[in-house]
Amino acid sequence: AMAILKNVELFYPRLDPKKPNSKFNKEQPTWEVQIRTRDKAVKNEWAALNLKPKTVEDDDGKVFYSVTLRKKSKKKDGEVNQPVKVIDGGLNDINPMSIGNGSIGNIRIFQYEYGDEGKIASMLMAVQITKLNEYIPKANDDEFEMTETEIVRVADADGGSDDEDDNPY
Numbered sequence: 001a002m003a004i005l006k007n008v009e010l011f012y013p014r015l016d017p018k019k020p021n022s023k024f025n026k027e028q029p030t031w032e033v034q035i036r037t038r039d040k041a042v043k044n045e046w047a048a049l050n051l052k053p054k055t056v057e058d059d060d061g062k063v064f065y066s067v068t069l070r071k072k073s074k075k076k077d078g079e080v081n082q083p084v085k086v087i088d089g090g091l092n093d094i095n096p097m098s099i100g101n102g103s104i105g106n107i108r109i110f111q112y113e114y115g116d117e118g119k120i121a122s123m124l125m126a127v128q129i130t131k132l133n134e135y136i137p138k139a140n141d142d143e144f145e146m147t148e149t150e151i152v153r154v155a156d157a158d159g160g161s162d163d164e165d166d167n168p169y
Contacts, residue, residue, distance in 0.1 A: 011035075013099045035066065084125065103132050
């Protein structure tokens, strides 16, 4: 079943189609976003959807409720999943990398039962941004600038590099 969560605050989005978050699981990276609300009624709606909201106190001692929603980048059989769709209010695609913390949006989740006890899992399907706090990556001093690349062709004696084993990917 599909459900739409309206007007949620978005934090820590990892929605780049090419770079799901692999920090917690190398084999199964996930796209994800944390949703937050300060409204107890909304928290209760999330709880009714089995989203298990956490109660968190911010630095000012005010309480908010949060849930992290995820989508695995691969299916059980190893097939690649579609990335999370990210659109604006007019249903146009927007750059998932531009979503800064505190942006507001609507979230579409797919819910399904799993296990013998019929637990409910929720999969992040799409994010519609209604208020964009635009994130503009800072250019760090240690980042490269664009520059010319000179290409020199060198004949390769042994027909290939022998250092494949060093490749971490």
